[in-house]
Amino acid sequence: MWVLLSLVTCLLATSKASLIGRCELAKVLHQAELDGLEGYSLSDWLCLAFVESNFNISKVNENVDGSFDYGIFQINSHYWCNDYKSHSENLCHVDCQDLLNSTFVSYICLSQLCENDCVRIRGDEELHSVFAVFSRFGLLYSVRVFPNAAVARPGFYAVVKFYSARDAHRAQKACDQKQLFQNSPVKVCLGTRHKAVQHQAIALSSSRCQELANHYFGFNGWSKRIIKLQELSDLEGRENEDIVVPLEKQSLKFFCALEVVLPSYECRSPGVGIAEELLDKLEEGPLSFLMKRKTAQKLAIQKALSDAFQKLSIVVLESGKIAVEYRPNEEIPDTRSEELHNLIQVSCFSWEQYSQEEEDYLSDFALE
Ligand SMILES: *[C@@H]1O[C@H](CO)[C@@H](O)[C@H](O)[C@H]1NC(C)=O
Numbered sequence: 001m002w003v004l005l006s007l008v009t010c011l012l013a014t015s016k017a018s019l020i021g022r023c024e025l026a027k028v029l030h031q032a033e034l035d036g037l038e039g040y041s042l043s044d045w046l047c048l049a050f051v052e053s054n055f056n057i058s059k060v061n062e063n064v065d066g067s068f069d070y071g072i073f074q075i076n077s078h079y080w081c082n083d084y085k086s087h088s089e090n091l092c093h094v095d096c097q098d099l100l101n102s103t104f105v106s107y108i109c110l111s112q113l114c115e116n117d118c119v120r121i122r123g124d125e126e127l128h129s130v131f132a133v134f135s136r137f138g139l140l141y142s143v144r145v146f147p148n149a150a151v152a153r154p155g156f157y158a159v160v161k162f163y164s165a166r167d168a169h170r171a172q173k174a175c176d177q178k179q180l181f182q183n184s185p186v187k188v189c190l191g192t193r194h195k196a197v198q199h200q201a202i203a204l205s206s207s208r209c210q211e212l213a214n215h216y217f218g219f220n221g222w223s224k225r226i227i228k229l230q231e232l233s234d235l236e237g238r239e240n241e242d243i244v245v246p247l248e249k250q251s252l253k254f255f256c257a258l259e260v261v262l263p264s265y266e267c268r269s270p271g272v273g274i275a276e277e278l279l280d281k282l283e284e285g286p287l288s289f290l291m292k293r294k295t296a297q298k299l300a301i302q303k304a305l306s307d308a309f310q311k312l313s314i315v316v317l318e319s320g321k322i323a324v325e326y327r328p329n330e331e332i333p334d335t336r337s338e339e340l341h342n343l344i345q346v347s348c349f350s351w352e353q354y355s356q357e358e359e360d361y362l363s364d365f366a367l368e
């Protein structure tokens, strides 16, 4: 039983005859640019066709589990195509009978291809529908769409994260059991508190902080003022003049101090950050040196900005009004406590901590 899907809906000039000649098939596969696809050569495809169907385009074979395999590559009805006989996930949205249609060379199948192309393309469509619907209720932290588990009915589910619990509540109320972008109603539930607490461990990047600030204060409602941007690498060099630092150990270090200013709230929050870029002795050209300098500066500023935002709590009141609280030394309050129900936490931790984790966390179908 050979799995999956197609890229090829390639016209085969001949006949209603169910058998296709080896050379003819080779020609068709070649024209369909399958030679070398996913690392499989033309002879692999021919071999597959021979083993699966003995070049019989019309071959249908019943499996012990009640599913059927169709066509020259024996594509299974349980997963990939719909034969309207047995349960099918029909991941590829195709009628199995079409795979026997002698004007098609059948759908060429590779499980990886379906994972990567078929499912992904559908996932992307769903993603944009979900985003369009839910972003009307407030700023979204992330949207992720996943195909259902193989044992479940074919389809997708999505995890939508709002910055604000209040927005999430409103969205859930408004959307649950409604037909949002398909014929059947969608079930929308709120995430459990347990997960929300876990999520708290993932820090906000400076770009997310800025996104929030733009959303709640407006583009002109806040600003950052750089107080000092200083290169530290120079200083260290001078201090340790006797010690020759090997070139491969050298790095560019920047320190940044800035403040985030919210004029209408009469609020200022200072932040500091240090960033380091290692110098590679192989690319010591002046241009690459300049680029690394720029990068180090930018990172230091981003870190300082995150640091400044970390001390700010944006409070969205039920009326929609916004208050800001500056908490310089306090621990980030525990979101489990009830009274913080509608609070937004802007919490940014150190650069090292979030740069990696956040990337890992958002995967395939994520829309940031
Ligand atoms: C091709 O497969 C179909 C369906 O399984 C079968 O009826 C037909 O006899 C086969 N043709 C040849 C030439 O084996």
Ligand SMILES: *[C@@H]1O[C@H](CO)[C@@H](O)[C@H](O)[C@H]1NC(C)=O
Pocket (backbone or CB within 6 Å): 101, 102, 103, 104
């Ligand atoms: C094969 O598929 C083509 C395109 O969908 C269709 O026009 C044609 O009628 C089909 N032929 C058979 C024998 O099913």
